[in-house]
Amino acid sequence: MFTRKRLTVALGATLLAGSLGFFSFRNDDRFFEIARNLDIYATLFKELNLYYVDELNPNRMVKNSIDAMLKSLDPYTNFFAEDEIEDYMTMTTGRYNGIGALIGSRQGRSIVMMIYEGTPAEKSGLQIGDEIIKVDGVDIKTRRELDSDKLLRGQTNTAVKLTVKRFGAKDPIDLNVTRDVVKMTNVPYYGMITNEVGYIDLKDFTGTASREVRNAFVELKGKGMKKLVLDVRENPGGLLNMAIDIANIWLPRESEIVTTKGKVTEWNKTYTALNPPLDLEIPIVVLTNSRSASAAEIVSGVIQDYDRGVLVGQLTYGKGLVQTTRELSYNTKLKITTAKYYIPSGRCIQAIDYSHRNPDGSVGKIPDSLKTAFKTKAGRPVYDGGGVTPDVPVEASTPAPIAISLTNKGLIFDYAIKYRHDHPTIKPAREFRLTDAEYQDFISWLKDKEYDYTTQVEKELGTLEASAKKEKSFDQIQDQLKALRTKLSHSKDVDLVTFKGELKTLLEQEIVGHYYLQKGMKEASFATDPEVKAALDLFKDMNRYQAILKGKP
Template structure:
């Protein structure tokens, strides 16, 4: 209990201290509060009734302090720096295998094309039992992940269990430099429409998109879909480089404004573009954030492309990394960024928290309007609003449970071993007979869950009992409960299209890895279908962008 009271007090003291305007007063308050913190910690460590872990206690204090600012200002301890570097560079030493814990087992869920795991015979669906003789069952998920990675050039031995094989198999690999591509897939969706999926903004993102577009134009592309859905962002300079592919040299892409003048910067395009005329459709959703929003916002402000999908996440804050002692790092928010028209798309106002510490969205009443190059009205303070809204199909609770518990994955593994003939990712469709096999296979398996409606019914029942109305409406509530239970028995058929899509993606991934999985989803993708329609309809495209 003392721990919970202790650190909020320190955070409040530090915030009050930093509100002083005179430098001398400010530095004195900082020194004073650091001294209070040190002496307080010393006393707690010496006197607290139970033994305390100094590292854990200090980390709690640091995280609580930074958490009072925003979710993006973080402390990275020395043992976390390598993972942080991997996220920011897309590079690490390993074999090119992605694993996930399913039912308490470490299962290979994806093999990266061209790396050691693929060349050494590892397969999707293999269960990893040991790494260099160390049993994974005795390790945490984080510890097993660290064992898989390592210094480039060092050997690693995996003991795996494979479907259909009675004895464990030992496979040897040599770790190599793994580069996670920013563009996991690019290709032609039709004779004239290109598609580029951008999943990250790590180094070379701009180069990968540029090279993809050039190659696709050589194949006859007359329009391009740039898919930023689910892209959390990354390096700001790569957002500038990607925007530069479609807009001329010397154009403003993004500006940043912070507390100190050094953070007030403007970023313009520096290179000749690839194509300033080809029609562009940018796909965004609620998972498109930061650098993704810079690209989408820039192309929207210049009326260079039609933005489709859902409103983006709304992260308009810039972070930089600063080295700390003992090889640790601080990732700290230093500025807000603004699109070419001057929009800051930050949704949450962390500078003005409520009394309970919660954060509110910027109210519509104070959002400002801006004009694009052709005079269209756009707004700040709410992410990037698409030019054409296309509601994404929400995954049902059933499909989420089937995925999380690994049932879709396990069935796909068995299906492929029983049906080893390679399938075409663009034409393969799981037959009704194949789907019925899945339904039969699921019988007796526990995939129970509570739907949103069931949670609401429970709350309603509870409220009815509190208000003494339960006796009067008990029969009606029981009827609803029974009806829901009956419907859930048929959910595998009710949500057949969703489940079938995920099964097809899993099956195709066994033959064609990530690229095949992406291709398998196109025929179900309403946003992609709408983008193709808009790019083919020149009049609609120009009308949306207000091009005369």
């Protein structure tokens, strides 16, 4: 006997299959294949719904099937169901209704990992490290099916009562927070690194990115900025028009910025700078790394193509694809890759060919042999198909295994919570340093904490042992391998001394963040940031800077 729910879904599937029948009369084989496979899908779904032993969730089933289909294309073509539209809007606008705190899950606990400046969370007195145990009196452990961060979202001007456990507090604390529109800034920090070098940290490309960068630039020039460091490291990209407008800040009006080319030729377009520039002369260093992608690569690549500035850091991600959002039925959306983009030199920096997959489904990077050389405005050689290569390479720092372990276990974070409890105030972010005695206190605090790690040499020794066993030579060398393992075996106590400088830096930046939030963490990093130091060194040698732009480094 059919339930009403089953009858409705079955009828809907049948109608869908029938409504697609008109495609069968088209001569176009492609349309026939589309109609045929949609008919198969609809009838399959109907049969599953009618006869599968357990009750099915139609929404989840279809969403999973769509996601699996899109996964075979590229990572950037995505479907957004109706209940995900708020996340989509947050992604494109940087705005949402909530309290302005980043909530993370640790051992089943909901912990405040970061608080954003000027938000309801900061105004309410919520602190980094607080564990949220109740929302409006409801124990969140009973709502495990929901993301704890989403529980804190809601309409503007609505109140939410949070019950939190705080380090050092005897009893839980109740905090009343009034939700508001939270704007995730594209420029979380800008300021002067030295008396004449300004710094703009560009972390996203939502709809206000251009205005934020312009405002920051104008303010820094008012403070005496003579040289600029633009940081697009860790920037995943975003809106194409924001990349165009930001590049326009330092390039003349009508300069070609980017060209898009795709299947729909009517959508192919060359975008030019539309606005008067703010500055055509100021020396610029752009910081990049392997996670600078898409719009971040457009800005850095365009500045390089016009020889407008010097790129410092690591090779960028290599995403030369453009996405367009299409409206679907029932308030759903499809973000679909529709084109590749080409920057003024003519190169496309897309590093991976998703259209040609290996037999196992994997995709590979474009080999160097297939890359083409292009030239910047001054004639410097640049290449397509592999991201944007910096003019001044800086080797990416590799954290020590003990640093990775302490960070992943949350022990750096936890010690910062303790430190803030023990020290009501600290020096300004740029001046704060842990004393040797305080670092020793950290070592003592670690004594009863569980953490372990494997060094790279230990991993390679394990690989050698496995190979020896496979090749039947282990018995002959096992004594030597055992002796080598004993000699190389790491000691936590030794590593805490050997990597003291690196660990102190991690601790200092984390501690500063608990007092001064994101801006403080950024200022605390300047003294040890290798790319920032390389930029400052380059600005001290302007002859070298100019030589790089002329192709004569």
